[in-house]
Amino acid sequence: xxxxxxxxxxxxxxxxxxxxxxxxxxxxxxxxxxxxxxxxxxxxxxxxxxxxxxxxxxxxxxxxxxxxxxxxxxxxxxxxxxxxxxxxxxxxxxxxxxxxxxxxxxxxxxxxxxxxxxxxxxxxxxxxxxxxxxxxxxxxxxxxxxxxxxxxxxxxxxxxxxxxxxxxxxxxxxxxxxxxxxxxxxxxxxxxx
Numbered sequence: 001x002x003x004x005x006x007x008x009x010x011x012x013x014x015x016x017x018x019x020x021x022x023x024x025x026x027x028x029x030x031x032x033x034x035x036x037x038x039x040x041x042x043x044x045x046x047x048x049x050x051x052x053x054x055x056x057x058x059x060x061x062x063x064x065x066x067x068x069x070x071x072x073x074x075x076x077x078x079x080x081x082x083x084x085x086x087x088x089x090x091x092x093x094x095x096x097x098x099x100x101x102x103x104x105x106x107x108x109x110x111x112x113x114x115x116x117x118x119x120x121x122x123x124x125x126x127x128x129x130x131x132x133x134x135x136x137x138x139x140x141x142x143x144x145x146x147x148x149x150x151x152x153x154x155x156x157x158x159x160x161x162x163x164x165x166x167x168x169x170x171x172x173x174x175x176x177x178x179x180x181x182x183x184x185x186x187x188x189x190x191x192x193x
Contacts, residue, residue, distance in 0.1 A: 001185075001187070001191060002191050002192075002193050003129075003131070003156050003185070003187050003191055003192055003193065004193050005044060005045060005048040005050060005131070005192060005193065006048070006050070006129075007050065007126070008126055008127055008128040008129055009045075009048070009050050009127065009128075009129045009130075009131065010045075010050055010051045010052070010053060010122060010125075010127045010129075010130055010131070011041055011042070011045040011050070011051070011052045011053070011130075011131045011132075011133075012053045012054075012055065012112060012130055012131070012132045012133075012134075012144065012148075013038055013042075013052070013053065013054045013055070013090070013092075013133060013134050014055050014112060014132060014133065014134030014135060014140050014141045014144050015055055015056055015057055015077075015134055015135045015136070015140045016031075016034060016035060016038065016054070016086055016087050016090050016134050016135055017056055017057060017077050017083065017084055017085065017086055017087065017135075018082060018083050018084070018085050018086075018087060018088075019057075019076040019077045019083035019084065020076070020077075020135045020136065021087055021135075024076065024083055025074050025075060025076045025083055026073055026074055026076040026077075026165075028135050028136045028163045028164065028165055029163065029166070030163050031135050031136070031163050032087060032089075033163060034133060034134060034135065034161045034162065034163055035087050035089045035090050036089075037133070037158075037160050037161040037189060038090060038133055038134070038158075038161050039089075039090065039091045040189055041131065041133065041158060041161060041189065041192070042091055042092065042093060043091075044192060045131075046093050051097065051125060051127065052092070052093060052095070052096045052097070053096070053097045053098075053099060053112070053118065054086065054090075054092055054096050054097070054098050054099070055098075055099045055100075055101055055112035055116075055118075055134075055140070055144065056077065056084065056086065056098060056099070056100055056101070057076065057077035057084065057101060057102050057109075057140070058077065058079050058084060058100035058101060058102060058103045059075075059076070059077050059078050059079060059084075059102055059103065059105075060078070060079060060103060060104075060105045061075070061078050061079075062105050063075075063078075063102065063105050064105060064106055064107070064108070065102070065108055077102075079103065097121070099112055099116045099118055100116075101114055101115055101116055102114070102115070103115070110139050110140045110142075110143035110144075111140070111143035111144045111146075111147040112140070112144040112147075113144065113147040113148065113151070114143070114147070119147075119151050122153070127153075128153060128154060129153065129154040129155075129156065130148050130153050130154070130155050130156070131156045131158055131187075131192070132144060132145055132148070132155060132156070132157055132158060133157075133158035133160075133161030133162050134161065134162060135162070135163060136162075136163065136164050136165045136172075137162040137163060137164035137165075137172040137175050137176065138164040138165055138166065138167075138171040138172045138174070138175040139164075139165060141157075141162050141164075141175070142175040142178065142179060145157060145179045145182075145184050146178070146179065146182055149179075149182050149183050149184060154185075155179075155183070155184040155185070156184070156185050156186070156187045157176065157179055157180075157184045157185070157186050157187070158187060158188070158189075159176070159186045159187065159188055160188040160189055161189075
């Protein structure tokens with residue numbers, strides 16, 4: 001199956017930040033492997049002249065998800081730190097729209113739609129089809145995809161451009177199944193025209 005990129009399409013790159021890559025404070029196994037693939041998607045979408053969005057965790061230092069606050073995670077992606085920066089090899093275009101999320105210390109905010117104006121902006125631009133890749137499959141990618149589906153967007157999960165945390169073995173596969181069961185379609189680079 002082939003998926004065409006047109007004026008109703010947008011690319012959403014989820015949380016490809018230093019802290020989620022090897023060497024970061026909350027590394028996704030092989031998380032940096034998505035960068036090369038995402039750069040190829042970015043090139044296709046730039047050539048098609050369609051919008052590209054990049055979400056980022058943008059936590060305050062006292063975010064409720066941090067272990068010392070009773071949350072499940074080590075401190076990560078703290079605002080204005082090196083760990084919150086996008087992976088240095090990620091070739092985001094100049095016109096990329098960066099969306100900061102999870103900046104409220106008292107709210108989790110896994111989804112790119114949570115606490116942002118992403119849905120309104122996409123609808124205003126006439127976007128109906130979202131291509132989504134990034135980190136991590138079983139958390140922020142999954143929640144972004146599920147929110148997009150619930151808002152009525154068609155979603156194509158870029159299966160070759162996601163990696164998961166897998167707190168429990170199989171979490172990523174289960175997340176992909178859930179996204180597909182709710183209506184997402186899976187694709188890889190050779191299926192995008």
